[in-house]
Amino acid sequence: MTDTSAPAAQRWRAPSASNPVHAKVALPGSKSMMARALVLTAAGVTASSLTAPLRARDTSLMVAALRAMGTRIDTEDDAVWQVQPGALRGPTQIDCGLAGTVMRFLPPLAATATGAIAFDGDPHARTRPMAPLLDALEQLGANIDRSAEGGLPFTITGMGRLAGGEVTMNAALSSQFISGLLLSGPLFDQGLTVRHDGPPVPSAPHVRMTVDMLRAAGAVVDDSQRDTWRVEPGRLSGRTWNIEPDLSNAAPFMAAALITNGSTTIPGWPQETSQPGDLLRDVLVEFGGRVELSDAGMTARGDGRIRGIDIDLSEAGELTPVIAAIAALAETPSTLRGIGHLRGHETDRLAALTTEINGLGGDVTATEDVLRIRPRKLHGGVFNTYDDHRMAQAAAVIGLAVPEVELSDVACTSKTLPDFPHMWDQLLGTGS
Numbered sequence: 001m002t003d004t005s006a007p008a009a010q011r012w013r014a015p016s017a018s019n020p021v022h023a024k025v026a027l028p029g030s031k032s033m034m035a036r037a038l039v040l041t042a043a044g045v046t047a048s049s050l051t052a053p054l055r056a057r058d059t060s061l062m063v064a065a066l067r068a069m070g071t072r073i074d075t076e077d078d079a080v081w082q083v084q085p086g087a088l089r090g091p092t093q094i095d096c097g098l099a100g101t102v103m104r105f106l107p108p109l110a111a112t113a114t115g116a117i118a119f120d121g122d123p124h125a126r127t128r129p130m131a132p133l134l135d136a137l138e139q140l141g142a143n144i145d146r147s148a149e150g151g152l153p154f155t156i157t158g159m160g161r162l163a164g165g166e167v168t169m170n171a172a173l174s175s176q177f178i179s180g181l182l183l184s185g186p187l188f189d190q191g192l193t194v195r196h197d198g199p200p201v202p203s204a205p206h207v208r209m210t211v212d213m214l215r216a217a218g219a220v221v222d223d224s225q226r227d228t229w230r231v232e233p234g235r236l237s238g239r240t241w242n243i244e245p246d247l248s249n250a251a252p253f254m255a256a257a258l259i260t261n262g263s264t265t266i267p268g269w270p271q272e273t274s275q276p277g278d279l280l281r282d283v284l285v286e287f288g289g290r291v292e293l294s295d296a297g298m299t300a301r302g303d304g305r306i307r308g309i310d311i312d313l314s315e316a317g318e319l320t321p322v323i324a325a326i327a328a329l330a331e332t333p334s335t336l337r338g339i340g341h342l343r344g345h346e347t348d349r350l351a352a353l354t355t356e357i358n359g360l361g362g363d364v365t366a367t368e369d370v371l372r373i374r375p376r377k378l379h380g381g382v383f384n385t386y387d388d389h390r391m392a393q394a395a396a397v398i399g400l401a402v403p404e405v406e407l408s409d410v411a412c413t414s415k416t417l418p419d420f421p422h423m424w425d426q427l428l429g430t431g432s
């Protein structure tokens with residue numbers, strides 16, 4: 001059995017860079033594509049294979065959950081995983097860990113299963129927003145035993161089918177509410193029409209990824225109207241899912257090129273993708289770097305200086321911690337906008353980034369949905385990571401330029417990139 005429990009904390013001194021990095025970094029697969037490929041196959045009628053799969057805590061949690069619900073998944077081979085759908089059923093318990101994809105993508109699937117399926121997760125997972133999704137599922141016919149607070153833990157007792165139909169929800173706190181419903185929409189008797197009513201839905205590329213992958217599995221999806229998605233009832237087919245490298249996890253390695261005035265190449269960077277990490281190509285140029293996308297992959301180069309940026313990151317919130325770290329080392333101030341929903345991520349990322357960068361002598365202020373970062377000379381110290389893989393990556397980036405930055409925990413990077421400390425050492429030539 002794969003161990004899906006939270007890893008024990010591991011303090012880690014971030015290595016500083018004494019020379020420009022010149023590296024080629026092969027990144028494992030996208031956790032977002034993995035989650036969708038696994039769920040779509042479990043919801044379908046024929047087998048899939050996932051090539052270049054990501055083995056990390058979030059994907060292990062997803063695999064364990066789907067197995068518990070009746071899906072057969074063979075993860076023996078590091079190069080390709082085989083997934084065979086089976087009748088979805090409880091009773092069982094699902095550990096969501098701290099994975100938004102597990103806690104938002106599986107309840108709609110559980111509502112179509114038979115029997116009681118109980119969901120819980122890490123202590124902080126209980127504070128992540130869930131209520132709009134569970135409210136919507138109840139309106140679509142699901143039977144949910146839930147707490148007054150509205151989030152984890154809860155139990156869904158399915159009858160083997162769900163009516164589905166039309167629902168209006170506010171998905172301003174997470175695009176995953178919409179993606180979760182859409183992924184299981186073809187299983188609902190009446191299919192699904194979901195309308196968003198509220199401030200803008202964040203992470204638009206992730207919703208496009210959901211629609212693209214649903215269509216690739218054979219679903220009929222209409223997303224032609226703004227803030228409305230329609231999925232027809234129907235059977236989903238298995239296929240070969242070629243998992244792209246995780247472009248959001250490219251961020252710290254690309255940042256290293258900028259900060260050390262070196263170069264980093266990520267092989268296999270897709271020419272076209274729905275991953276929000278692709279936005280890095282524009283962001284790095286705004287900071288003053290140079291980028292080149294070729295058959296060899298994506299290369300980022302530093303140009304000696306880093307200037308501050310003013311940017312709306314609502315489409316790519318998960319890049320924020322590393323971008324904030326680059327901004328803290330830039331020559332001029334930066335403003336990162338449209339990121340209020342990050343308060344519901346692995347931790348309140350606006351509060352965490354403010355506290356930790358300021359703890360090293362920085363000057364960061366946060367409003368409800370904006371971070372303003374004024375560069376200061378930083379000093380070493382302990383940088384708390386709050387079980388957040390991307391806080392750990394941000395700290396490692398700052399540590400390149402600031403001696404003696406010590407992460408309270410680097411093991412949390414196992415959420416999406418378990419090999420991060422080793423890869424970072426390789427990048428800097430500080431490994432054994």
Ligand SMILES: O=C(O)C1=C[C@@H](OP(=O)(O)O)[C@@H](O)[C@H](O)C1
Pocket residue numbers: 031032033035100101173174175176179202203206317318341
């Ligand atoms: O659907 C997905 O795979 C994701 C959607 C986004 O969630 P939010 O819209 O909650 O930010 C993103 O931040 C998360 O890392 C992955």
Ligand SMILES: C=C(OP(=O)(O)O)C(=O)O
Pocket residue numbers: 098099100101318345346390416
């Ligand atoms: C927000 C993130 O993850 P999750 O899928 O748990 O929401 C993230 O990876 O930055």
